[in-house]
Amino acid sequence: MTFGELLRENGDAIVRRWLDDALSTYSKDSSAAFKRRKDPFGNPVGHALRVATATIFETLLAETLSNASESNASESNASESNATESNATEPAKMHEHLREVVKMRAVQQFSASQAVGFIFRLKQAVRTKLEATVGDSRFPAELVQFDQRVDRIAMEAFDIYVECRERLSELRINEVKRRVAWVVHKMDQRGVDPELAPADSE
Amino acid sequence: MPKPDEMSYYQQEDLLNIDATPPKTGWMDTPVDLRPGSFIYPGKAKNLKILDLPNPRDWAIGDDDWKLPEGWKKTVLEGMADRLSKYRSFKLFMDTCVRCGACADKCHFFIGGGDPKNMPVLRAELLRSIYRKEFTVMGKILGKLAGARELTEDVIKEWFYYFYQCTECRRCSVFCPYGIDTAEITMIARELLGLLGLYINWSIEPVANCFRLGNHLAIPPHGMMDTLEFMVGDIEEATGIRVDLPVNKKGAEVLFVTPSGDFVADPGIYTCMAQMLLFHELGIDYTFSTYASDGGNFGLFTSHEMIKRLNAKVYAEAKRLGVKWILGGECGHMWRVMHQYMDTMNGPADFLEVPKSPITGTVFDHAKSTKMIHIMEFMADLIKHNKLKLDPSRNDHIRVTFHDSCNPARAMGILEEPRYVLNAVCNNFFEMPRNTIREQTFCCGGGAGLGTDENMEMRLRGGLPRGNAVRHVQEKHGVNQLAAMCAIDRATLVTVCDYWAPGVLVTGISELVANAMVFTGENERKQNLRLEDIPGREEDEPREGDANDE
Ligand code: SF4
Numbered sequence: 030m031t032f033g034e035l036l037r038e039n040g041d042a043i044v045r046r047w048l049d050d051a052l053s054t055y056s057k058d059s060s061a062a063f064k065r066r067k068d069p070f071g072n073p074v075g076h077a078l079r080v081a082t083a084t085i086f087e088t089l090l091a092e093t094l095s096n097a098s099e100s101n102a103s104e105s106n107a108s109e110s111n112a113t114e115s116n117a118t119e120p121a122k123m124h125e126h127l128r129e130v131v132k133m134r135a136v137q138q139f140s141a142s143q144a145v146g147f148i149f150r151l152k153q154a155v156r157t158k159l160e161a162t163v164g165d166s167r168f169p170a171e172l173v174q175f176d177q178r179v180d181r182i183a184m185e186a187f188d189i190y191v192e193c194r195e196r197l198s199e200l201r202i203n204e205v206k207r208r209v210a211w212v213v214h215k216m217d218q219r220g221v222d223p224e225l226a227p228a229d230s231e
Numbered sequence: 232m233p234k235p236d237e238m239s240y241y242q243q244e245d246l247l248n249i250d251a252t253p254p255k256t257g258w259m260d261t262p263v264d265l266r267p268g269s270f271i272y273p274g275k276a277k278n279l280k281i282l283d284l285p286n287p288r289d290w291a292i293g294d295d296d297w298k299l300p301e302g303w304k305k306t307v308l309e310g311m312a313d314r315l316s317k318y319r320s321f322k323l324f325m326d327t328c329v330r331c332g333a334c335a336d337k338c339h340f341f342i343g344g345g346d347p348k349n350m351p352v353l354r355a356e357l358l359r360s361i362y363r364k365e366f367t368v369m370g371k372i373l374g375k376l377a378g379a380r381e382l383t384e385d386v387i388k389e390w391f392y393y394f395y396q397c398t399e400c401r402r403c404s405v406f407c408p409y410g411i412d413t414a415e416i417t418m419i420a421r422e423l424l425g426l427l428g429l430y431i432n433w434s435i436e437p438v439a440n441c442f443r444l445g446n447h448l449a450i451p452p453h454g455m456m457d458t459l460e461f462m463v464g465d466i467e468e469a470t471g472i473r474v475d476l477p478v479n480k481k482g483a484e485v486l487f488v489t490p491s492g493d494f495v496a497d498p499g500i501y502t503c504m505a506q507m508l509l510f511h512e513l514g515i516d517y518t519f520s521t522y523a524s525d526g527g528n529f530g531l532f533t534s535h536e537m538i539k540r541l542n543a544k545v546y547a548e549a550k551r552l553g554v555k556w557i558l559g560g561e562c563g564h565m566w567r568v569m570h571q572y573m574d575t576m577n578g579p580a581d582f583l584e585v586p587k588s589p590i591t592g593t594v595f596d597h598a599k600s601t602k603m604i605h606i607m608e609f610m611a612d613l614i615k616h617n618k619l620k621l622d623p624s625r626n627d628h629i630r631v632t633f634h635d636s637c638n639p640a641r642a643m644g645i646l647e648e649p650r651y652v653l654n655a656v657c658n659n660f661f662e663m664p665r666n667t668i669r670e671q672t673f674c675c676g677g678g679a680g681l682g683t684d685e686n687m688e689m690r691l692r693g694g695l696p697r698g699n700a701v702r703h704v705q706e707k708h709g710v711n712q713l714a715a716m717c718a719i720d721r722a723t724l725v726t727v728c729d730y731w732a733p734g735v736l737v738t739g740i741s742e743l744v745a746n747a748m749v750f751t752g753e754n755e756r757k758q759n760l761r762l763e764d765i766p767g768r769e770e771d772e773p774r775e776g777d778a779n780d781e
Pocket residue numbers: 337338339340349350351354396397398399400401402403404413414417674
């Protein structure tokens with residue numbers, strides 16, 4: 030069995046473990062609530078995490094599998110183009126779901142490392158679940174490669190996080206400006222000092 | 232040193248576990264983490280002085296010493312005792328909760344943030360634990376075992392933090408089998424904090440302004456004239472119609488009271504302009520007042536006494552001007568006050584008449600007692616009687632959804648009228664998912680005095696469930712505008728949408744009505760009230776609008 034096949038076989042368990050870990054960044058009662066309710070509108074945080082963890086894992090799995098098939102049959106162009114085609118939509122979706130989760134965590138009571146750190150927990154989930162299956166580590170090279178993929182996603186998450194925090198400050202400024210912009214503009218047009226604006230200025 | 236391709240290398244990974252799981256302590260022993268971005272700045276001494284409130288001083292949340300007054304503990308406990316005897320609801324809410332958990336995951340702050348103390352049951356427990364300790368035998372004897380705890384300065388800090396993370400939206404109460412209303416518990420807790428001079432500036436400054444000048448924004452009478460005149464100018468530019476501007480007009484039939492947010496800030500101003508146009512077209516004999524120049528009442532977020540003090544001006548002005556009845560604009564919390572408190576606090580308004588539409592003759596019997604009706608009731612009645620000439624196709628570039636504002640929806644039950652009006656003036660109206668509208672509507676995250684900017688992070692957490700539902704209809708139906716009949720919403724939801732559903736604009740309902748209305752003597756309407764070009768109006772062919780699209 031290849032590393033990719035092993036991943037696929039244990040996929041559900043890995044994702045479940047990862048999701049549990051990610052949810053445990055909230056307090057006990059909260060993570061239980063986020064885990065319990067499946068409704069995307071009543072429980073957007075739990076829902077987004079569930080969808081994102083599954084999609085990220087699937088994307089990484091597809092990469093791992095296609096990578097393996099590439100190296101096994103590097104002369105076959107057909108399999109290569111197949112692989113890229115079938116995965117073409119997945120990464121786009123994955124980025125979207127990742128963004129969704131990070132956007133939420135960027136405004137929750139987390140430090141930056143806590144907000145994106147849950148991504149790294151996938152490494153641990155894979156090790157725990159695979160070690161239970163194979164007893165020891167048979168795929169050091171594949172693991173390193175997989176870890177690099179996880180790191181790449183974590184980097185992306187960090188970029189999104191920073192973007193969201195900047196957006197947050199921007200929105201705050203915009204709101205303050207909006208409170209007075211219209212009146213100030215009108216006063217300017219009329220050439221009145223807003224502080225003084227006499228009642229009979231017209 | 233192991234290499235990256237060796238398993239042991241990854242033991243380092245354990246470092247990442249640090250901090251991942253929050254403390255395992257029970258909630259009583261988990262100290263409050265006062266994080267910037269989630270609290271609101273304290274009330275300034277000058278504002279407390281204007282209102283004769285206790286312990287005026289300048290202080291900061293980050294200070295160790297909040298400068299509580301001498302004997303503060305006694306003050307709080309006496310305040311509690313007083314309110315337990317005065318408000319039966321408070322006593323019941325303290326005694327009744329069976330901790331069934333039905334409310335636990337219904338608060339938008341919990342749903343969006345995951346802080347367990349934002350579960351309504353736990354929010355109430357912050358106060359209830361003190362009640363048990365001081366006012367119940369079990370709590371006195373068993374202490375912690377009976378869920379009781381000592382009142383300390385840390386408890387006060389925790390109250391301040393969490394009771395200003397409740398928007399008094401009452402969503403939780405919809406799910407409680409006993410009807411426990413955490414909003415009312417929050418109101419009492421804020422009163423108790425107030426006894427120690429602990430207020431947030433975002434509500435106590437508007438209250439102080441309102442007390443002196445009749446509105447939250449401290450717009451003096453001549454300033455209000457200015458802004459209204461600016462609107463008259465903009466209306467003329469958009470429609471070619473010069474509307475009249477009745478202010479403080481004695482003997483007018485109707486006193487129009489609306490939130491002051493609609494006098495100065497985008498997008499509320501368009502709502503106000505729309506209402507001026509409507510009154511002009513119908514020839515309503517109405518008047519603005521520079522004294523009762525705000526329907527909004529931040530007293531609601533402060534104390535019962537303050538509600539009464541600020542609200543009193545409305546009836547007083549109605550009496551002074553000699554109007555027959557009162558019409559209220561698109562405000563949220565103002566309606567909670569008008570509907571549930573005004574009559575008992577400042578009534579009876581026996582000098583007024585039961586509101587009667589001068590256009591349709593409809594008598595609004597349900598307002599027999601308060602003598603005040605909602606602009607949406609007034610408009611829905613006009614449309615029902617075919618009194619408005621409408622061309623909804625002018626709004627065809629708008630795909631709109633409707634946010635039920637907490638107070639009109641849950642506190643007042645105005646659910647159908649806004650939908651009826653929207654369907655009449657827009658051809659593209661889409662509802663958000665069922666458990667996010669009507670009685671179950673999600674708060675904007677900025678009500679009850681929380682709509683300032685220093686707590687933006689907290690507001691976006693609270694706004695997540697609403698923003699999430701907006702994004703859903705944006706993706707599914709291409710929704711590009713969110714209508715809301717609340718001035719706080721029109722300020723806060725702009726930001727909520729910008730973050731959670733970028734691309735969706737916020738509008739008042741009246742604005743959509745005026746944009747669809749065909750006015751006598753109007754120019755060829757090429758611009759809407761925002762003075763933006765109406766798409767597709769360049770090669771304008773008059774089309775018949777269907778007044779009731781479903
Ligand atoms: S009233 Fe609203 S904000 Fe307050 S606890 Fe209940 S659901 Fe949360």
